[in-house]
Amino acid sequence: xxxxxxxxxxxxxxxxxxxxxxxxxxxxxxxxxxxxxxxxxxxxxxxxxxxxxxxxxxxxxxxxxxxxxxxxxxxxxxxxxxxxxxxxxxxxxxxxxxxxxxxxxxxxxxxxxx
Amino acid sequence: xxxxxxxxxxxxxxxxxxxxxxxxxxxxxxxxxxxxxxxxxxxxxxxxxxxxxxxxxxxxxxxxxxxxxxxxxxxxxxxxxxxxxxxxxxxxxxxxxxxxxxxxxxxxxxxxx
Numbered sequence: 001x002x003x004x005x006x007x008x009x010x011x012x013x014x015x016x017x018x019x020x021x022x023x024x025x026x027x028x029x030x031x032x033x034x035x036x037x038x039x040x041x042x043x044x045x046x047x048x049x050x051x052x053x054x055x056x057x058x059x060x061x062x063x064x065x066x067x068x069x070x071x072x073x074x075x076x077x078x079x080x081x082x083x084x085x086x087x088x089x090x091x092x093x094x095x096x097x098x099x100x101x102x103x104x105x106x107x108x109x110x111x112x113x114x
Numbered sequence: 115x116x117x118x119x120x121x122x123x124x125x126x127x128x129x130x131x132x133x134x135x136x137x138x139x140x141x142x143x144x145x146x147x148x149x150x151x152x153x154x155x156x157x158x159x160x161x162x163x164x165x166x167x168x169x170x171x172x173x174x175x176x177x178x179x180x181x182x183x184x185x186x187x188x189x190x191x192x193x194x195x196x197x198x199x200x201x202x203x204x205x206x207x208x209x210x211x212x213x214x215x216x217x218x219x220x221x222x223x224x225x226x227x
Binding site for chain 2: 004006009033035037043044045047050093101102103104105107
């Protein structure tokens with residue numbers, strides 16, 4: 001079984017500043033994948049970024065980067081130059097094993113302040 | 115451009131009713147999933163399916179069943195709805211070939227009164 005821990009239920013960040021959302025994971029599988037999803041108030045889940053357990057470099061997608069520290073089992077999301085539209089819930093997730101069953105964390109609510 | 119469609123955005127049902135939540139995807143994905151989302155609990159997996167007529171229990175299957183008669187359609191069934199099943203229900207699909215994440219539907223907010 002896998003477990004995702006997001007210890008920050010809510011966070012504030014000033015517009016144009018960078019912010020880090022924490023995520024730790026626990027899985028016994030040697031091969032796994034890590035995701036971050038964004039959920040605005042409208043409710044849809046938006047895929048942001050993916051990191052494979054064997055990827056040597058940290059994943060980046062535009063203003064999003066994933067700080068992958070395998071030994072610490074952490075997969076923090078870094079958002080650079082925050083925008084008002086970044087205000088949303090953010091979920092960290094992990095899949096391993098067959099059928100791509102994904103386990104989600106409890107989420108972090110990010111609010112960007114003008 | 116919609117790829118995963120959930121039939122209802124909002125639904126209100128009475129206690130004891132049989133409720134069907136429908137999900138259809140047009141991406142030829144093998145895997146389909148049903149989650150429920152509750153504040154402070156994140157998303158919890160109810161059931162998933164990796165092929166037609168195949169189903170597997172997730173973490174919280176009690177009170178639910180599923181049906182997958184066609185590859186593109188995955189139905190969640192609440193046999194006898196109860197108030198503690200009031201929640202947001204999210205359907206997702208993924209490809210066994212690419213294996214790099216889910217595509218989600220827009221969700222169904224179910225209220226059981």
